[in-house]
Amino acid sequence: MNNKKIIATIATVVPILFTADISAQSSDQPLYAPYEGWPPCAVMEAAGETMPDGQVVTGVICRSNPFIPDSDNDGVPDDTDQCPGTPEGVEVDTVGCPLDNDNDGVPDYLDQCPDTPVGVAVNSEGCPLDSDGDGVPDYLDQCPDTPPGVAVNSEGCPLDSDGDGVTDDVDQCPDTPAGVEVDEVGCPEPVVLEGGVHFAFDSAKLTPEARDILDETADSLRTHPDLEVTIEGHTDSVGNADYNKRLSQLRAEAAMNYLVSQGVDQSRLEAVGYGEAQPIASNKTKEGRAQNRRVELHTHD
Structure with missing residues (x-):
């Protein structure tokens, strides 16, 4: 019993x-x-x-069937579970591994960028790499070495707001008008006149052609207010050297006064007469003497 x-x-x-x-x-x-x-x-x-x-x-x-434990309780028994330590509640595939729908190597439950294109390198959070940290992922970034903190466009390249070819992070003159030629820091190239302003024989009076050239110079100097200008007056060798020195000074001052009349601050200008001491052509010919009767403008910071 x-x-x-x-x-x-x-x-x-x-x-x-x-x-x-x-x-x-x-x-x-x-x-x-x-x-x-x-x-x-x-x-x-x-x-x-x-x-x-x-x-x-x-x-x-x-038992009619073997009992096989499912240690991580993901619905896949341990003998076929290839990812036996799956956290509770994580959706898995047929072999017990967490789903990775975009196939980037980061499972969906950890992936903060679940729609990453196939083949794109990602970080530990499943987001595309952004090596220069500009907010544009490497696979879209056409300027991958942008310095930290520089504002970029949708292609990852530094902004150039005034379109002068110098990026904003370098541009010291960010509002340059369209079409104006600029230097390496984005500022308008000043007009430097060498032999551009000429005078009649024994005269310090500006010709119409000289005024046109000085008008362009004044425009450039107004858009580049940090530059100072030395205005150099010159003569040919005809006549007394002392007289020519005084005449060259009058020519330099004539050009300076005209620039002031066009809105250039006189404190930025200096007029110097060199007389006949610095010819650029032969004084033995009529043509050469005409070239020597001139005013040159040289800019400096």
Whole structure:
């Protein structure tokens, strides 16, 4: 009676399969445990009164399918789970690994940029790399070495607000009018006149052609207010050297006064007469002497 009670109790706990065999069960048959820590199968023997001839009946209770644990509780058993440490609640594929829909190597539950194009290098958060930190990812950045803090356009290149070819981070004259030629720091190139303003013989009066040239010079100097100008007056070699020195000074002052009349601050201008001391052509010909009767403008910071 006690054995019958034992059989009944075990059958209640593991009721999946019952096998009875008149002959003894083989001890090396495949057996399955219902959960970790249980013996593979429950084997019971009943007393002889259950059979007319008194033969012992052996009963074996096992699970019909093997019990395989799912340690990370992701729905994929451990024997096929290729990512056994998946965090709770993370959606996985058929082999138990977290989904990575954009195939960038960062699983969706960690990916802050889930739609990264195929083949784009990403950081640990699944976002495209931005090596220069300008906000434009490397795969779109046409200027990948932008200095830190420089404002860029949608292509990752430094802004050039006035379109003068000098980027804003370098441009010291950011509002240059369109079409004006600039130097390496984005400021208008000043007009330097060398031999551009000429005078009639023994005269310090500006010709109409000289006024036109000085008008252009005044425009340039007004847009480049940090420059100072030395106005140099020159003569040919005809006449007394002292007289020519005074005449060259009058020519330089005539050009300076005209620039002032066109809005250039006189404090930026200096008039110097050199007389006949610095010819640029031969004084032996009419043409050469005409070239030597001149005013030159030289700028300096």
